[in-house]
Amino acid sequence: MTSKRAKQPEGIVPLAGRPKGAGARWGSVEFQLKRHDSPHGQVTALSMMKDEGAYVIEWVAHHLAVGFSDLVVYTNDCSDCTDDMLIRLEELGLCHHRRNVIPEGIRPQPSALNYAQEEPVVQQSDWVMVFDADEFLSIRYGDGTLDSLIAATKARGANGIVVTWRIFGSGGVVDWSHAPVTEQYLWAAPQEWNKGWGVKTLFTFSADKWKLGIHRPKMKTKWHETAFPDEVKWLNGSGREMEDYFKFRGWRSITRTVGYDWVQLNHYAVKSVDSYAIRKMRGNVNNKADKYNSDYWSLQDRNEVRDDTMLRYTKQRNEIIVQLLQDPVLNRLHHAAIARVEGHLAELRQTEAYHQLVADLAKASDVPISQIVAKPPQARDKEKIAALMSDVEKRRGAKAKMERHAVPKEPIEAVPMGSYRSGRIDLSQDVTAEIYPNHSMKLPSDRRVFTDSALALIQSGKFERGLARRMPQVLAEQAKVLEIGSAVGFLAGHCANIRPDLSLYLQEDNPVLRQMLAVVCALSNRTFNDSFVVMEQGLGSDPVVGALALIAALHPDALLLSDSQLGTEVLQKLLPMLPAPVPKQIFLYGRLLEQHHARLPEIDDVLATLGYVPDYGFDANIARGFRRCAPPDPEDPS
Structure with missing residues (x-):
């Protein structure tokens, strides 16, 4: 795929608070709510959405409350008003909407990331993090904002932080509601559940050095044999330095690197049964066949531990939502999106497929977390991975391994792993235990x-x-x-x-x-x-x-x-x-x-x-x- 870098339109006079690289539409309508002025420069959340109209307002309000200065969102083939809402948000000076025209043979997410690599707003950002529409950043550190989190990261001489998923389930909610996602779903998988340890990365971006990725950026090969890898210092979600290998590859935390003390990424992959039914019958951003089946529900509907950390943002997020909905255009589009979902759901409820899905999901919810199997799409091929690794990766990996082995260590018991299942332990079902x-x-x-x-x-x-x-x-x-x-x-x-x-x-x-x-x-x-x-x-x-x-x-x-x-x-x-x-x-x-x-x-x-x-x-x-x-x-x- 080839894409040309968009140019700043001529004749645009920079306004106070105008982000670098913003298009002509940005801020063209005067609005009371202003873009956050971060002390760390341009801090950008990059996302892709398709038919998320009912959730756009909350997602935007939450990440404005968290402290992102800029939100860049790509959309493709929306059948609701998701794109129209984002366009209006760009006119109000609170978002940047971009079209994701997908070349044949390319999946939607990689396509959007290819465009984002050349996007002026992204290229001129100081910090970048890639999100999905069902992911919400939750910061435990300091006052819960990116201002304090990035300050702490910089204080440790670091230029990135690797944020681990926390899988949030339905919490037993069946009916669809337009209430905030982050308030409806407060039950999650235990922190030690490693099947939910995917990551996203907040990092200082240079388009010359990094290629954007879904979970983490990829260092461009031309920099491997330079001093640049030594300049990269990323922390985990507890503020501890990540291991050297993660500068080059990996998309999940491991026992040695997982951490949740500072920050986590709440992943609301299923929401309510109704929400899941709507998504299953709509498709998904990556065009994965039959992704939303009962096995996926069992994997993602984890409700073992209550985690209400998100409630710290309720007041500020709600204040932002109120301000956003004072714009008549956004208000109309938002309520039209909700009405569309409710109308579609009313039709689905008349079908046998809907009732069969509800019954299947009820059974899937009963699968204990200890019996969940999450297999990768294909077996891990160590020889293939080794063949793909650059010489510098191999050298650094061998050095790190020697250093680990040189120091006697106890078996991995590091916080926050733990020895016992979190939440309610059920002994009613017999198991065979050696x-x-x-x-x-x-x-x-x-x-x-x-x-x-x-x-x-x-x-x-x-x-x-x-x-x-x-x-x-x-x-x-x-x-x-x-x-x-x-x-x-x-x-x-x-x-x-x-x-x-x-x-x-x-x-x-x-x-x-x-x-x-x-x-x-x-x-x-x-x-x-x-x-x-x-x-x-x-x-x-x-x-x-x-x-x-x-x-x-x-x-x-x-x-x-x-x-x-x-x-x-x-x-x-x-x-x-x-x-x-x-x-x-x-x-x-x-x-x-x-x-x-x-x-x-x-x-x-x-x-x-x-x-x-x-x-x-x-x-x-x-x-x-x-x-x-x-x-x-x-x-x-x-």
């Missing part, structure tokens, strides 16, 4: 309970290896140990087996994990006795009160905290209230660390005021250990 020895315990490879990453470790005998190796070594002699959040009892059981001098008291609020605790101990011949006790007392409605009651009853020498209910706010209240004599050792790990690790450094200061210092040499992704020293003397002027 038993594997892990250290001094035995564990079932039960997919209902353990995450995929944990199952791989269980099957190799390396489950929670960092904890299992280190904890028995560091607990004090003859210590009375209280573990709040024992899960299936693996760590406590192993410590009891290795250290018979210890007295261990296990507490777990989750009834399913308590049930599995009994199973694991029975499999491992770990008997309950006076020195290995499962506490009946729970944390109750107030985890501070519940935890203090447990601690006051036992006065443990070592306090092991793993329950995710003991978040940062809870610990800030709980720790200063510890009854005397206070524990000599405190450890934070497990589900507590997985869910709250981003803010746990705040607890260091709290513990320091109580006379605790970091100790014991755990990897920070596995555990945080603290030893009690003599408390500071308030009368000592030094």
